[in-house]
């Protein structure tokens with residue numbers, strides 16, 4: 001009898017706890033917040049003015065989860081994630097500390113022909129249109145979840161350029177590397193990382209022939225510079241199916257696969273995200 005009471009107490013505390021995948025996170029990484037609670041409604045999260053809805057887990061009873069993508073440009077600081085939900089007609093607030101640490105991304109100098117740096121008027125209009133179309137898609141949060149298995153890498157080759165490298169084009173800091181580059185000779189089969197719906201299939205100025213898959217709940221994977229695209233917009237693709245063949249289309253110096261992810265519209269480290277999603281049982 002004496003031993004039972006502490007165990008019950010622990011269970012009650014455990015049920016009220018909010019779980020966070022990591023209390024310290026690098027810029028451009030993603031954290032997962034989850035909690036278990038009965039009879040609640042409207043669970044929401046706020047981080048740095050960004051509002052994120054929770055989703056209910058299909059695998060764990062009364063469990064809610066949310067992915068929090070951290071911007072590449074987020075400053076090193078101590079923050080708080082604010083969680084709210086409605087229980088018995090009352091709005092409950094809870095705070096969880098989150099510290100942003102420096103990802104310490106390296107710099108790389110890229111020299112490209114001048115014509116490709118200063119775009120023609122026609123190309124400027126084209127890239128602007130392609131960018132706004134893509135952003136509209138990435139900001140669309142589909143409530144469905146299309147996967148229930150672990151994510152895979154699109155191919156099993158060497159990584160030739162890491163995510164996050166600061167890019168200095170012809171001496172000017174322009175951007176950072178928004179994905180992970182895998183070594184791939186022209187014609188290498190590229191696998192879908194998981195199930196989803198193809199939302200972009202076409203040629204774009206920078207990314208070349210591109211396939212983008214909506215995995216549901218704000219998670220998108222991207223496969224760029226392909227020589228061949230096997231699926232059209234609207235097609236359902238299953239994990240491991242060959243979405244296309246690698247190539248060197250778009251603004252590249254040689255053939256490779258540029259693999260990237262967006263979460264709630266934000267560009268995040270794809271390999272850290274895969275590791276995160278594959279290690280949590282809420283999915």
Ligand SMILES: [Zn+2]
Nearest residue numbers: 179180181258
């Ligand atoms: Zn790349």
